[in-house]
Amino acid sequence: MYTKSILLGILYFFFIHTGFSQSDTLIAKELPDEIKSVIERYNEETFIEDTTAKEKEIGLELDGLIINETISKAGNDFYNQFRKKWDIPGDIKNYTIYISEMPMPGRGNLVSIKINYDEIFQNRISPRMEVIESLADHALSISEQYLVRQQEMEQQLESEDMSGTGIY
Secondary structure (H helix, E strand, O other): OOOHHHHHHHHHHHHHHHOOOOOOOOOHHHOOHHHHHHHHHHHHHHHHHHHHHHHHHHOOOOOOEEEEEOOOHHHHHHHHHHHHHOOOOOOOOOOEEEEEEEEEOOOEEEEEEEEOOEEEEEEEEOOOHHHHHHHHHHHHHHHHHHHHHHHHHHHHHOOOOOOOOOOO
């Protein structure tokens, strides 16, 4: 990464070896292509550093992912019903929902929902569509309640009452 001192050193070296003095004026057209490329790279790198710092400050993340880990048609139908009806409750961030399925021999399949690796819902799934829809509605309400409670707990932990110096 080029710093200002390196860039100034290169320009100083160029001016000394090409015979420029302080009285000479330098137009951008007169610069060799190597120096132009160094200046352009420096400007690009500072632009990239500025934007990544802004992104870190803003906190750009992938929020609200719903990941499908189902293996059967009934599980996929459950996932589709859940995803179609999902609406983020409030301004909740930093969560990922995993919808997974596990076969249960002779009893159908077991569908489960995890939010940030905490399992919050688990139920046997039937291939009938009306059962899948009602199960998806039930899972939606449980998921929304879980996220709202998690956000409330985080806000309580970040309040002034919970912050301290660590000294008793």
